[in-house]
Amino acid sequence: MSYCPSTCPDYIPENATHYCSICGNGIYNGEEFIRNDGDYAHWECIDGKNDLVEWIGCEIKVMEE
Template sequence: MCSVCLQMPCHPRCPNAPEPVEVYNCSNCGEGILDGDEYVEIDGKYICMDCLDNMTTKELLETCGYEVETAEVDCGW
């Protein structure tokens, strides 16, 4: 039993608690995706939820491999 938090294993906020384990690194921000964190894998890239939440719709579509196009009238030339 820990002498600080009186738990076994230590509470995650206890100074004696082990460092969280990085499972992946976010391909967008480079931060660690820790055990228990939510993420999305897109084409072999791991993206944390913080990055996904901050992406514009266009950025998200491009990350998923879609090309955003602009409509133009065909003049027939």
């Protein structure tokens, strides 16, 4: 574990045990994330409702009579 703050050039990030399926970066302690059937994503990687719906595998449809 590094004792330098994250702004220090000698900072070494901790090892991630889970990775974001959207950006591919590690999800570290203190970061918000969501999980969907074994996949993980940083909360900030979900830009809006449409991204969330797509990520969880749903479709947005228009009701027709």
